[in-house]
Amino acid sequence: MMPVNPTLKSLLDDLAKNGDAVSIAYAHNYLFEERIAADRQRAYEDDFAPARTDLKAWKESHNGRYCYSKIMMAGNQTPETFSEINRAAFLTGLEESQHVVRLECLDGVLKGSGLTLAELAEHLEIWRERKKPSDDKVTVEDAKAVLEDFCQKWNNERDNRPMFAAFYDEIKEDIEAPDWTSRVRDRLGLSHYDVLYPEKNIPVALMLYPVSKILKGLKKEEKERAFAVPTVLDGDLNTHFFPTPASANYGRTLDLEPDPNCERLVSEILHRRIDYAPDHFLKFGEISTPIPPHARGKALAALRNQHLFCLRYETGMEGFGEDISV
Template structure:
């Protein structure tokens, strides 16, 4: 992203950097704007126009960026993520049979279950959901019917923006592990999924082909893209990926920044965005409580180890910029 191509945006990013004062998280947000290689051309131009920054409003960048995401990305019409303006980020070499997974918060679903069944709280609603899901997976008709109703209602509560997902084959051992909730959360970089705030999660699974069929109904030709800084609210846990693919890949994916230091490129999980898919009951693979807090690791270490792994995986040794550690 060429932050200097718009003087107001350039000033706003410079203001963010100047006021970071050694705050690694604030610097990470600045770096995301400065180093995303997939944002340019017409999408960048449209972004600046929608941002509508003025000379006296650099402190409003994050607020206006998040408004842009709500209005132009989390939209029931085609998100800018999947418009031709974003073609530099498109992913088109995806096999229909490939399995994708997501780890999602089920608080909204539990509210629906509680309302439907009078469970008197999320804990009891979760226990009932887990019980009925296991029965539905065994073909018990009454349970299948309940799960269908709940999932259909849940779909209506979802926002319309792109969905982050990961190829299942890259992380199958984590999916199969007894402590899959924490392992997936930590490797997928889901910092908001702390057991104290997001105690209940579901593992969702579906195929590339199912996403493509959903996209055709919305007349979206290219339903997969590498995430860019313009596709989500401002977040220090997002890290834009280089353009170069990793060894053995025919195209470049995004890479999740793990919640524990990882500098081995083979341990970085590929990530992508796809159009919204209405869930079917069979997409809910399993549900569980999140038992542990997120790892207590210095943020600058997470960021710098991830950068090292990206450089090693792509051979682009000049990519990005490290976050300074604590001052001595």
Template sequence: MNSRLADASVDAEERSHIENFIWDERPPQSGLDLYAQRLGNGPVTDFDDWQNRHRNFTAEEINLDAEETKQPWTFRADNAINRLRQIDPRINLVRVEDADWLCESTGIAPETLREQIAKFQQGDANANTFLTGIVKSWNAERDQRPLFATTELEITDLINDNPSDWADRLRDQLGLGHYSPSPGRPIEIILMRYTVQEVLDSLDGDGYPAMPTVLDSGMSPYFFPCPIPDPQQAANPYYGHTVNLALVEKQDDYTMGVELLHPRIAYKPEHFFKMGVIARPVEMPLARARTFHLPWLQLDSGRDDFGGGR
């Protein structure tokens, strides 16, 4: 991997994946051993081969069917060191979901869903019945993959200010680069809101969230591993930090977002929070965002050596 990083012809996306796997300190050895096992025998021939082998790992150990009795690797005892056992159960979490996928799978229009959510939030009993049916169908289709979420506190100002492009800005703040629409093809999203306590109640009361690592999901160039902080300078964080994709020219104008992983919970009508439309493609160059992100991460953790001390 180090030789690929030294190759100037490697593009920003592949470089990001290599950096993530080299820099991530958090996966325990047992997780790395399992990953190596699932990657199979023989050298990785190229980037596509690596991605395919990684997909095999996530299919077998992360994105498990709802009927599977075992839990995703993220929430097994082997990964206990990355579980967030001191998190306040009263905190509200917010997750971004793809409304287009939900509407297509349930046969409803986004406008209908938006209308029913608004009526439900005003106490309409018929809307409650409608949304109960929607989440019942939705929950039946969802697997056990760990869910990325942020805290409501992290996005409160943006939600309260409610600018017309709030969904674009939220996408940027949370580093959700896969939500980058083509011109004229906006992406509908739903914000789902629930408490940490609801998450803790999953997995028979052991649903503690986790710090994200490279092993917990599909490969994404927008992910950035969070270092183990210097115990003399910084406390172990409750959250990972997202790569902010807001277009800025200077490092001083860059801010990190917040993320964590938690077990699947069954959605309820009261979890529907807000719907929006992402209309603008990602404008921030990936390499610039990651270059700005690293020094802030080093400062936050007291780890100037993280990321090779770059």
């Protein structure tokens, strides 16, 4: 996607030619994008292009003004992702029985719930009758009530932003591994779940639900716009996001671990917000490790170049994108 706004064009040209690996990644994500219709690009650049030719100004305009007015919507407002202006990225034809997963950070909602992660996990096991209550006064019904109350509080706090998700079958092996929290984080490219200090573990929930749950209660037109392939305009500027060629069925997560044999590409989709319920909890855990060193600083160039090679190999689009040379 070639920018038309002169300020944004000048900035991206400078970042791509003179920036470090991280700065180049920001520019490449915009330049490589193939799923933005002309009217969406024009609206974005007319209203949200940076006022100055520096990365900080672009982040302030995009992550602040744009995302909070067009993507991270409050109440029942529809994000731009699922409106007609994003028609070039709409995704249809998913099987209703297909299951998707999300890895959610519970840090904020746990603090306001009065529960610990261990207590939440115990209630889930009691409700599923996999574990005998440690307190004989806790029944299966009690455990379900605790989980329902937790979900209600959480749903009330969440906004209406698009939900990134992956297909369960593609990462089942990682989900079942003992170190599943870090493995799933890395496969899905969730670099913001980064543990920088040993005492700052990140409590997470792995959510699992079928496509039918996302479609439930939607009108016909809403169902046709319930899913989309992720684009550079569907969230904050993120160096661990990577656009896909328009010919690819889905997005592809940027694995935080190397993938020299192109065996770890994971499909990525966006879907409309749903309210969570107890039966969406698959498991709870804590991320206790930092993101891999391959995903930081100068090393990011090799990681992204390898991912680009795999995208080209998978799609046959040899002319897609450009390597980072630093």
